[in-house]
Amino acid sequence: MKKGVIRPGHIQLRVLDLQAALRHYVDLLGLIEMGRDEQGRVYLKGWTEIDRFSVVLRQADEPGMDFLGFKVVDDATLGRLGEELAAFGCQVENLPAGELKGCGRRIRFEAPSGHFFELFAEKEQTGKWGVSEVNPEAWPRGLQGMKATRFDHCLLYGVELPETLRLFTEVLGFSLAEQVLDDAGRRVAQFLTVGMKAHDVAFIEHPEKGRFHHASFFLETWEDVLRAADLISMSDTSLDIGPTRHGLTHGKTIYFFDPSGNRNEVFCGGDYHYPDHPPVTWTADQLGKAIFYHDRQLNERFLTALT
Amino acid sequence: MSRPHRILEQVSGEVVEVRPGESLLCAMERQGKRCIPVGCRGGGCGICKVRIVSGRFDYGLMSCSHVDIDQRSQGLALACRLFPLSDSEIRACGKPGHAVPQKQ
Numbered sequence: 039m040k041k042g043v044i045r046p047g048h049i050q051l052r053v054l055d056l057q058a059a060l061r062h063y064v065d066l067l068g069l070i071e072m073g074r075d076e077q078g079r080v081y082l083k084g085w086t087e088i089d090r091f092s093v094v095l096r097q098a099d100e101p102g103m104d105f106l107g108f109k110v111v112d113d114a115t116l117g118r119l120g121e122e123l124a125a126f127g128c129q130v131e132n133l134p135a136g137e138l139k140g141c142g143r144r145i146r147f148e149a150p151s152g153h154f155f156e157l158f159a160e161k162e163q164t165g166k167w168g169v170s171e172v173n174p175e176a177w178p179r180g181l182q183g184m185k186a187t188r189f190d191h192c193l194l195y196g197v198e199l200p201e202t203l204r205l206f207t208e209v210l211g212f213s214l215a216e217q218v219l220d221d222a223g224r225r226v227a228q229f230l231t232v233g234m235k236a237h238d239v240a241f242i243e244h245p246e247k248g249r250f251h252h253a254s255f256f257l258e259t260w261e262d263v264l265r266a267a268d269l270i271s272m273s274d275t276s277l278d279i280g281p282t283r284h285g286l287t288h289g290k291t292i293y294f295f296d297p298s299g300n301r302n303e304v305f306c307g308g309d310y311h312y313p314d315h316p317p318v319t320w321t322a323d324q325l326g327k328a329i330f331y332h333d334r335q336l337n338e339r340f341l342t343a344l345t
Numbered sequence: 346m347s348r349p350h351r352i353l354e355q356v357s358g359e360v361v362e363v364r365p366g367e368s369l370l371c372a373m374e375r376q377g378k379r380c381i382p383v384g385c386r387g388g389g390c391g392i393c394k395v396r397i398v399s400g401r402f403d404y405g406l407m408s409c410s411h412v413d414i415d416q417r418s419q420g421l422a423l424a425c426r427l428f429p430l431s432d433s434e435i436r437a438c439g440k441p442g443h444a445v446p447q448k449q
Contacts, residue, residue, distance in 0.1 A: 054406040054408070100408040101389040101408055295387050299385030299388055299390050343384040345408070
């Protein structure tokens, strides 16, 4: 939080069929529908999230990620970061309060990787879903499917990793928590955090700009990940790989696809990062183990299926 | 009506029997065949792109970044979103960077 960016706030995803997407994100993942807007976008959240929404679905003729938004501490910080982003060389677009329902003004910029990011300082806080703010019970009744607790992070594929790292660390105050270096010492993957998590956003080098690999949602336990795997089979959902464990971050995980081909992860556990920690390094000759700690083999679909 | 349609994949010579209402890719996986590479199975990633040589199909939704109107009119489609209506012939494209079958 060195530069006033607190945490991930929202992701907007494009889907080919909104009704099919809602059956996936609401009935299967267990996100909660929090509203819709006049553009037809649907707003969702995990039950532990304080903000009104964290996932926005938009129907479009090509799937993928529109943007990933981060919350900053206050409006003055938003103004200052807008100037610093412009000085870095980013085109900064201003979006008025209310363009996303319940969210204050946002600034949007394109990172050198070819992905769009946003910053905002204010969003309506409706509190955790189904539990009181005072004397809260452990969890609410009536959750569906995997009971995903929160939107956690994204992995993005794109170009210009070094400049993207410089933007996120120097301008936005992220830390490099984990990395993969090739034989020549070139960084081919970078996992960035703005808090104590192992990653809030991660990038993998790829010849095309702005591609989306996955959006990840947090579960409490390994038992929950196994239960998610059962639900993926019960609902005949397209499985990618898992349940397994990553070497990178050491999270326990399963990957699957939404009905438009956007990859999702649910995971639990994983390492933590304090700002004084040096980055954890994996070498590219151990990439199989870095990605899937048990299989220890590169999985082509995991590396190439993108939206 | 209930007879499966037979789809010949020309690169491998494999024949996939597709039940009514089943996608070509789903039928291929069910039969343990690998003549078309499998990606997201949702019309999003483009990995299972094929060229239709002959036959009739219903189409599901697929990403316009992988199959646009022009490509569709040239017979390109994603196998995960193709629902055969007759015996047919197709060719797996094999996307650059996706090495899975790629027999030439």
